[in-house]
Amino acid sequence: MRIGELSQRTGTPPRLLRYYEEQGLIGADRTPNGYREYDDSNVNRVLQIRGLLDAGLPTRIIKQILPCLDEPLATHFSDMTPETIAGLELHRDRMTARINCLTRNRDAVAHYLDALGPRGAGAGDPTADSSPTR
Structure with missing residues (x-):
């Protein structure tokens, strides 16, 4: 899906989605003409990010704990x-x-x-x- 559809499905402005990508919180492939292409898993990921931001967590910490949300039993301590x-x-x-x-x-x-x-x-x-x- 393109950024507009991800924006619509998550209620997140495209500008924020681009910011999340810059921060390494979500990923997108690029089509030959340069458009971002997101897979469906990004919908839940963006909703998780929004919830964590609403809870007051900074993006640098969110980046560290997102893998734990995908795999609850996997804990990553590399930058702790x-x-x-x-x-x-x-x-x-x-x-x-x-x-x-x-x-x-x-x-x-x-x-x-x-x-x-x-x-x-x-x-x-x-x-x-x-x-x-x-």
Whole structure:
């Protein structure tokens, strides 16, 4: 697939896809006329990259851990310095804190909806009548 289709399938602008390629996070073959040609595996790879970036990981660390995502039992330590390990631990702890915060907020919203009764319980139902009651 060409860069436009990969962009559409992942919701990632072509400029970012080119950046990911420059960083060695994804790969593309070149057609004789110079167009990038991506295989289907890049769709999941780009989604993984986006998720890791959203979690706050820098691309240099993402590049190191991507092979582990393809093969979970394969661990690569070639560039792991104590600083890199400490950085990963910090990012892991931040992700855990965010997950805990989101879980608490989700539970609070669910409790609030339950307290509202039947109207609140149906608030998340897209088939429920959403017209205001007077």
